[in-house]
Amino acid sequence: MLAVDDLVVSVVTSLGSLDIVRGVSFQIAPGEILGLVGESGSGKSMTSLAVMGLLETPRTRVTSGRIAIDGADITHATPYERVRKGNGDIAMIFQEPMTSLNPVRRIGDQIAEAIKVHDPKADVRARTQELMDLVRLPDSALQHGAYPHELSGGMRQRVMIAIALACRPKVLIADEPTTALDVTVQLQILGLLRDLCDRLDMGILFITHDLGVVSQLADRVAVMYAGQIVETGSVRTIFSAPLHPYTAGLMACVPDPSTGHAPLVTIPGQAPRPDEVPPGCPFSPRCSRADTPCRSGPVPTVRAGDHAALCHFPLNEELVHA
């Protein structure tokens, strides 16, 4: 189980230190998919890079909080350090399958490299075959030692997943893995991820800006805004009764598949830049329900079952219990 506790990620700029992620906590159980939703700049990618240990240190780093996998602290560890300490079982796939594979090395070599890191004595051939079967890559993809540019975007993302699975991950981080792909290919990859999650009993942290994708794929959702998780809960409860006005606003932006036309609703204003986060509730300047208490001081957590949100004046108030 992956546990992230009160994580703070800061960027050091010429003007001083700036918090991009401001106290994020979540857990992912085996076989569970957590959708981490937010606009660009909300801190969702920084969160995932921090978990993975891929922050560009020393400019960007975890300044407080704890990240643990099955109880083992991996807060500041790079992937290399994790592997050496036996915690190599977190993997990540990225948004751009086109550029995420080394263009001048053969696909087979790139998969083999990942296999050997985690198990130097592995039968690389057999294991490669196993991984390819898992991600449903046709054998032809490896024949004649194919290079990345010879494969389609969807195939490349399958290769990326195969590389990720080489460490037998307990948690797979998927950072907008389908954004760059065609709609039909998107569905195939999403289906594959769901299937792998169930078959391998693997947790997935699925990062996206697309609530529609989350509603199809995830078990639980965490909505990020200005570096904080403003609402979290199971997919069913959040979609049926959101508490946070921001979540409701995001849902209103999703085209309704039953009517078939996009409503073109937008949330007024823009998400704040990390150096301009307003005091109080960061969403208050854009929120129609905001009032005096929202503009300063700490924001209370409201709960409805396993469902929680950071808000003074939540929607569906009747569900909230003290």
Add this chain to the structure above:
Amino acid sequence: MTATLQGVFGAAIRRPLTAFGLLFLVVVIVFALASPLIAPYSPLEIDSLNRLVPPNAEHWFGTDHFGRDTFSRVVYGARLALLIGIGVVGFALMTGVPIGVVSALYPRLGRVLMRGVDVLMAFPSLLLALGLIVILGRGVSNAILAIGVVYLTTTARIVYGVTLRLREETYVEAAQSMGAGTLWTVRKHILPNMISPLLVQASFVFAFAQLGAASLDFLGLGTPPDIPSWGNMLAESRLYITRAPWLLFFPGMMIALTAFSLNLTGDALRDHMDPRFREAMGNRKRT
């Protein structure tokens, strides 16, 4: 433009080396503009009693085999350095920019023009300059022309690349679809956006022009020998390198530091340039 200059001065404060470069360029310009005021002697004044005198209080940089004051000659040499630099940059821009822009806007003509540029680029730069000197004859303006032709090619290539990129940009396309004339597009959209890449290119060409001119002088094929250019001074110092090493040191240092300062400036400018153009600038690969 102002943003670019602000960038350079900002960089100068953060990077002491860039500050040094800018300061040294100011020194060279002051030397060139005010040579008679700064130089204690005439650069051509022969003093047979004081030949090959090492640096001292009267002759800060010593004297040469004719007893001429090296410091005064170095100061006057700045005039030539500046003249050559401005001449070469001016020529390269005045020819390279039109060739590049026209080639990018009129692809059919462009194929022919850029092919011609490719052919000129097949000649190693110094050999091309030497060949032109043979045709034109020795002299300052001919040296400028010969070196200018070499950098016409690189300038035209860069301008071509930048214009192609700008042409694809939405606002240029939009302006054209609204019926804007080509000349208008070039003046309003393409040339203003080209200023910062051209500034970078100009500082590098200025630097290369110093080295090229010095090479021509050294081979006896550049500035006429009676003119005190740094390259000529070095060429003359060859015979006395063991007896009078200061003759070698000062003019060489001036050439190196001038080129160094210009390169530093070009680098600082490039760092602050629009990233869209960095690729077109830095790419020396010929494909």
Add this chain to the structure above:
Amino acid sequence: MLGFIVKRTGAALATLVAASVLIFMFIHLIPGEPAAVMLGDAATPEQVAALRTRLGLDEPLIIQYFYWAGNALQGDLGRSIFFDEPVTTVIADGAETSILLASITMIWVVLIGVPVGVIAAMRRGSWLDQGLSGLAMLLASIPTFWVGLYLILVFAAQLGWLPSSGYPSIFDEGGLANLRYLILPSLALATPNAALILRLTRASMLDVSKEDYVRTARAKGISPRQVTVRHILRNALLVVVSAFGFTFAALISEAVVTETVFALPGIGRTVVQSILRRDYPVIQGVILVIVCLYLVLNLLVDISYRFLDPRVELE
């Protein structure tokens, strides 16, 4: 692959033909009657007429070009006026010196420029990196002949370790030990070029290290050294390799000056002396040979690039 080679070769040949026209025209662009210019003021009208006939200068230009180009294809680049020898012989006499000088220089450039550039990139932002980068910029700004004169002053005149001028062939007395004559010249010539390659190596290492696939490699959990060697270095060197053709051409060009400083009997010095002697057929011949060499090198670099980088499309 074959199509790629054919296409690139065709383009290089087209460039060569265009360049050869320019080189041919060179002799006619010089002000004055070419034969009279070459023979100097002391020449009699009969001598001028004889040379005109020998060079075929009475024919129409286009015919002259085809004669000249046809002869060049058969390996006949004309006769040197000064030596009264075939131009090819004059070039061959200087070839050993120039090829060895350029090759040894290239070794310095690769041995110093690439590794130091890699070190600077790996220590990006450190004092070492800033020092090396600044030094490289300075060295790239120094005229080669100035470096050469200082090397002569220190290592030949003062310390007496190495010879300062001339080069006896390695096939003559002394054998391979004669290469010591080329140590100082090659170092002088290598200085700015190694500095340029250093800067290029560093810059392309930094560019590549920002690529997404480097992040993928890190995510796999391989060691930082393996990330650098397997994923950054190899891709960064592609750019560096593509600059080698360019660098070699710069070497040939700058060798003109270096050979003059060190009085080396190479092709470069032949060019300079031929300019002073107005021995135009030699200048034409040398430039033609060097342009050919340059185009061939660039072609080879392009083709090897195609082997190293599978992305380059088969046009």
